[in-house]
Amino acid sequence: MMDRLTALNVFVTIVEHGSLSAAASHLDMSRAKVSRYLSELETWMDARLLHRTTRNLSLTGVGEETFNAALGVLNMAQSLEGIKQKNALDLEGKLRVTSSYTLVDSLLIDVVNDFVKQWPKTSIDILSTSEPLNLIESRIDLAIRITNDLAPNVVAKRLGECRSVICASPEYLAVHGTPKDVQALAQHNCLSYNYFGRSAWEFDGPNGPESVSIKGNISANVSEVLLSATLRGGGISLQPFPTVKRYVDTGALIPLLSEWKVEALGVYAVYATRKQITPLQRAFMDFLSERVGRSLNWQPES
Incomplete structure (x- = not known):
């Protein structure tokens, strides 16, 4: 029997990355396996979900409904996994985080240092850069940015504000x-x-x-x-x-x-996709949000 949760994950990844090959690379699966999951999902839905040509890929009407529903299912699954890990009191894994040089120096390095002390099975790779990176191409889990000018299609969580x-x-x-x-x-x-x-x-x-x-x-x-x-x-x-x-x-x-x-400027954690926010990502964003509230939300004394 098809693992429907995995099939939904594969389907959403295909749509967000624009092709079966790109999804296969992102998921570290063979293209044939990605294609099989998509085919089985379409059989289960009894409908074609994607219009596919050699150069293009687009959602059918049923595909668009399925995509939106899949995001909700995957987010719920991740929330349940987060509850499970939180109760287990044992976060582990690696995060790749990027931010500007000054924000890394003034805030992020202290937060990261405290976080990995609290969760010794975690590790965080920091990429300091003055230019925004393509999160998917650079395999970035979170970008921490200070701005009030986020692009409309950016997926982000507001952590606080900066004077x-x-x-x-x-x-x-x-x-x-x-x-x-x-x-x-x-x-x-x-x-x-x-x-x-x-x-x-x-x-x-x-x-x-x-x-x-x-x-x-x-x-x-x-x-x-x-x-x-x-x-x-x-x-x-x-x-x-x-x-x-x-x-x-x-x-x-x-x-x-x-x-x-x-x-005031917003402080945001930006991530690549609305689905699959891992327990580690969620925990780090919560940890950072609490620290931002204490460390950044102030005005210079008059």
Whole structure:
């Protein structure tokens, strides 16, 4: 008799990866075995689930209904497995996690260190990178990102939020002066991170929302570049506070205009698929969410 749970898993993997061959590679199965599971599932459903040509693969009407139902079944199965493992008090396995250099350094490495101490049969492989990776191609289990601009099709769990701070080095302020209000930023060299936009920064100030047109001679798509330039006296930038706290504590950076608040950024765990969230993934996300709540959700002191 067909293992229907496995067949549903194979079917969902085919759809998400776009072909039988890609699904076989992902599942570490032969293509023939993947094809057999699909055929048996179609026999069980008494319907064709996929339109297949040499170049294309698409869901039939029944296939789309089956796909959505399969996601629910697989998620339920994983939840039950998570309960089982949680009760067994014995997590094991390996996770591959990716994040930016600054977030790894300011948060993730401490979380990972504590997690593997608590669960000694687990191991975590951290990939630090300034560029988003293709999670499937890179075999990444979780990507930890700070953003309010996730793509609509991204599968993610919100872990918490992160406050930001306007900051500059003492050297920059000594030469150019300290802005007294956010409108004065228009007269300064503001280093723009693409998330905030190149032409305006938005604030919630003492008198309500304010928008400030800014200009500067350095912009970048990753905050690490702007942090480095800010530390070198290149200008004023907006930074996630946890990544600059050490520099604020030592005086290498000065927080500015604390009465004007910047919109908080979401902290997310991003993963490749809606199905098969393993007990280890779920446990690590819960562990990280609790730590984010304690470590990131703060605003610099006024």
